[in-house]
Amino acid sequence: TDTMLESRPQTQQRNNHSGQETSLWSSGFGMKLEAVTPFLGKYRPFVGRCCQTCTPKSWESLFHRSIMDLGFCNVILVKEENTRFRGWLVRRLCYFLWSLEQHIPTSCDASPKIMESTGVQNLLSGRVPGGAGEGQAPSLVKKEVHRLLGHIQAPLHPFLLRLFSWALLWFLNRLFLNVQLHKGQMKMVHKATQVGSPLIFLSTHKSLMDGILLPFVLLSQGLGVLRVAWDPCTCSPALRALLRKLGVLFLPPEANLPLDSSEGIRARAVVRATVEQLLVSGQPLLIFLEEPPGHPGPRLSALGQAWLGLVVQVVQEGIIPDAMLVPVAITYDRVPDAPSDMNHASAPLGLWTGALAVLRRLHKCWGCSSRVCVRVHFGQPFSLQEYTINARSCWDGRQTLEHLLQPIVLGQCSVVPDTEKEQEWTPTTGLLLALKEKDQLLVRRLSQHVLNASVASAAVMSTAIMATLLLFKHQKGVALSKLLGEFSWLTEETLLRGFDVGFSGQLRCLTKHTLSLLRAHVVLLRVHQGDLVVVPRPGPGLTYLARLSADLLPAFLSEAVGACAVRGLLAGRVPPEGPWELQGIELLSQNELYRQILLLLHLLPQDLLLTKPCQSSYCYCQEVLDRLIQCGLLVAEETPSFRPACDTKRKHLSAKLLWKPSGDFTDSDSDDFQETEGRCFRLSQQSRCPDFFLFLCRLLSPMLKAFAQAAAFLHQGQLPDTEAGYLEQLFQFLKASAQEEGMFEYADLTLALSAVWTFKDLGVLQEIPSPAGPQLHLSPTFANRDNQDKLEQFIRQFICS
The missing domain is CATH 1.10.10 (Arc Repressor Mutant, subunit A)
Structure with a gap:
């Protein structure tokens, strides 16, 4: 097959096989394949537990015990049974009746309460810089405050909300095949509402539709109207005016002015008062911790950190006793609004351009069988107050990458400094700079902690698994019969690593659905014996497959880092193209593996690793080494001069060990590192190891x-x-x-x-x-x-x- 694919002229191949390929797609591949039961039966790993180190009480109390007994629900599947009425007419008006029955709180203007807040009153009385008495009359300051309030939010419009919910439900059913939600995760969120603290949903950001889809999901689950902190740069003024009536919050541009600017001080005071009133009233708030899709920049959002910093400040000052943080993730088979060129951010979306985009999407989806599947994930809620008290990070004594890695790169030093890497790419906005330095640090590490939890709770979709297989294992093409087996293998490997998948069902149906979504980037060819060959289209389409495969990387990141570190350790000993048996002869000491893993961890960006701030690099090194042993790539080699590697008994326990925090490796005597220096490993000689090792390196x-x-x-x-x-x-x-x-x-x-x-x-x-x-x-x-x-x-x- 490889020879045939390499020798064929591409232009003639496209012309000759265009008709054949169309018939293959329309006939469902034309193959009779055996039906396969759902993967691993009913087993699905529970994902999204909060950090037991930083939030132990939340880890225990806010967990729903019977979560695995609950199934999934399709949020957009609304039938006659979802209404109080029955009948022929109800079946045709069920969307409208459903929207009328949603609980929407009575709209009230929060402006008077905001004007009575301490921060705004200080502005009006001139007790703080930027207020009255600095060349401005109190009436002018009050007028400016009202202008800023109108820019930030507007009173909710119940009729417009119900009308929008009905239209959105109709639109989502034509755009998506389903929007799946785990009932057990939703039970945990409902349990968190009983605590009495406002809910703060902290989400990833995969699509421009996230800010509309997530509030719709929470409204349908009885959590009321969600306030959404939206990026004002993505919307035109007309669209912002409409979205404010639907519950969207926009940050005024004056809030990012310098700290000594009177306009900036005034804007930050009004935003702070707005957040105070919102949290005191108990309204839920949604903040996106990632930058919008297509934004070329750091992964963590500067705007999201600014809004989160306001919440942290309100809780720390005791205005509200606590807030419950809920990590959220949303995954798509294929992002519906992904532009053809993802390398450049699109222009702000206008009201009419948005309406035309919706009409074009409906026209494209009309009669289309390959609609997109969506999965919404809610991590375990945890207490912000508890995190603030117990949060422990490894931020002290950090050094820049220039001091850590440059001497080793140039060969001037061989010892990796025993310290953490300092790398902060997200710019600091005016709202965050207005906080104390320790609070800024708390917000940054909290954002990283929650984003780590959100990514860990996100399910892997079928397109990510298929793109990974085609890109890193079979870029020259693979028979469909073999691809089915490897799709099943990679799915089970993902589940066994504690990551959920966003699909289930028969293998043939899954493969057909996935390949139809990737139809623009793959080619189907018929070969002898009735089998088919799936070939990725050569060219820039491989970049799209690489972006899809990035969603699978968190599940295998530890093993991938370890495999690349082992490759770097062997690079100077055996030829890169040397046989696997020759590489397996080399002994790899544990200290050498630690050093090589640390070098790679320092080189890789923090946006990719997303390590927990409460976890040191040396803890991560041990986790990587454990993963390599568990997956069978490394085998412990016992040496006569040291006790067996499997013997974990310590020869002595020092007094420091009794109180030393977990993850602290500064005391080498108490940790008995002298015993571990003799531990060595070899590459396993199992038949599956060479391919799996190469697969991990290619990730x-x-x-x-x-x-x-x-x-x-x-x-x-x-x-x-x-x-x-x-x-x-x-x-x-x-x-x-x-x-x-x-x-x-x-x-x-x-x-x-x-x-x-x-x-x-x-x-x-x-x-x-x-x-x-x-x-x-x-x-x-x-x-x-x-x-x-x-x-x-x-x-x-x-x-x-």
């Missing part, structure tokens, strides 16, 4: 190859230049290199931006102020071509071809 190959190409581009780039200009240079170089190599998975603007920012942290690129703005320069250290080659060689040691 990180898009980012590592982008970093290696960025290092190779250093001597070709035109510097000095602005960051945006240099980023465009690098992106064009990545696309040209991908075209030459035929490997498009790393030709992504997001990966290019990660490479530029990592090189800035590493001291390769320096940002120097200039009259025209900040300019990127190549640092004197890496102006030397030899040092550039050392950097590229350091990165390429982790890449497995």
Whole structure:
């Protein structure tokens, strides 16, 4: 099959097989395949438990005991039974009747209460900077406060909400095949409402529809109208005016002005008073912790951290006793509003352009059988007050990547410093800067903690599994019969690692549905004996498959980091193309593995790793090593000079061990590291290990190859230049290199931006102020071509071809 695919002329192949391929899609592949029962029977792992270290009471009390006995519900499936009425007419008006029966609280204008708050009264009386008495009359200040309130929110419009719910329900049923929600997760959320504290939903951000879909889901589950903190840059003024009546909150642009600006002080005081009134009234709030889709920048949202910082400040000052934080994730088979070019953020969405986009989407979906499946996930709620008291992080004594990694890259040092990496890419807004420094740190690590929980609770969709198999295992094509078996294998491996999947059913139906969603990026070819060959379309479509496969990476991230670290450890001992048996001869000591894993952890961006702030790098190293042993890639090798590796009994217990916090590895004597220095491992010689090892290494190959190409581009780039200009240079170089190599998975603007920012942290690129703005320069250290080659060689040691 490979020979046939490599030798065929692509142009003639498309013409000859276009009709045959169309018939294959329409006939359901034309194969008789055996039906397969749902994967692992009824077993699904429970995901989304809160951190037992930071929130032990919430971990125990807010968990629903019978969660695994509850099933799923399709939120958009509304029938006659969902209303109080029955009959022929009801069956045709059930959507409208359902929207009328939803509980929407009586609309009331919160402006008088906000005006009576302490912060606003201080402004009107001139007791704080930015208020009356500084050249402005109290009436003018009061008028400005009302203007800011009108920009932030508006009173809810019940009739408009019901009308919008009816229209949205009708639209969602034509856009999506289903919107699945776990009943047990919803039970936990309802249990958290009984505590009496307001609910703060902290969500990932996969689609522009998330801000509409999630409030609709929560309204349908009886939680009332959800207030949503929306990015004002994504909407036009007319659309913002409509969304404010539906419960959306918008941050005024004056809130990001400098701290000494009177307009900024006034705007931040009004926003703070609005959040106070909202939390005191017990209304739920939705905050997106990720940047909007298509936004080339850091993963953590600066706007989301600003809103979360206000909530933290209100709780810490005792205005409300507590707030319940709920991690939320939403996953799609295929993001419905993904633009054709994801590398550039789209223009703000207008009211009429949004309506036209909805009509075009309905026209496209009319009669389409390959509709999208959606899964909404709610993690276990936890107490913000409890987290604030118990939160422990490894932030003390951090060093920049330049001090941690640059001496090792250049060969000046071989010892990895015993400290954590300092890497903060998310810009700090005016609202966050107005907080105390310790509160800013608390908000940043809380955001990272919750986003880690949200990603861990997100189910893996079938398109992510299929894209991973086609991209990293069978880029030259695979028989459909073999693909079915590997789809089942990878699904079970995902479930066994504690990650849920967003699908179930017969294997043939799942495969047909998934390949139909990926139809624009795969080709079906018929071969002898009635089998089919599935081939990824060569070209930039592989970049799309790489983005889909990124959703599967969190499930295998620890093993992937460990496999790439082992590859780097073996790079200087055996040839990269050497046989597996030769690589298995080498003994790998535990200290060497720790060092290599730490180097890779420092190199990879924090946005990818999303490690918990309460977990040190050395704890993560041990977790990686344990995962490699559990999956069978590493086998402990016992040496005669040391006690057996399986003997975990300690020779002595020091007094420090009795009180030392978990994750603290500073006292090597009490941890008895001298005993572990002799522990060695070999690569397992099982038949499945070479393929699985290669598969794990390739999961990180898009980012590592982008970093290696960025290092190779250093001597070709035109510097000095602005960051945006240099980023465009690098992106064009990545696309040209991908075209030459035929490997498009790393030709992504997001990966290019990660490479530029990592090189800035590493001291390769320096940002120097200039009259025209900040300019990127190549640092004197890496102006030397030899040092550039050392950097590229350091990165390429982790890449497995």
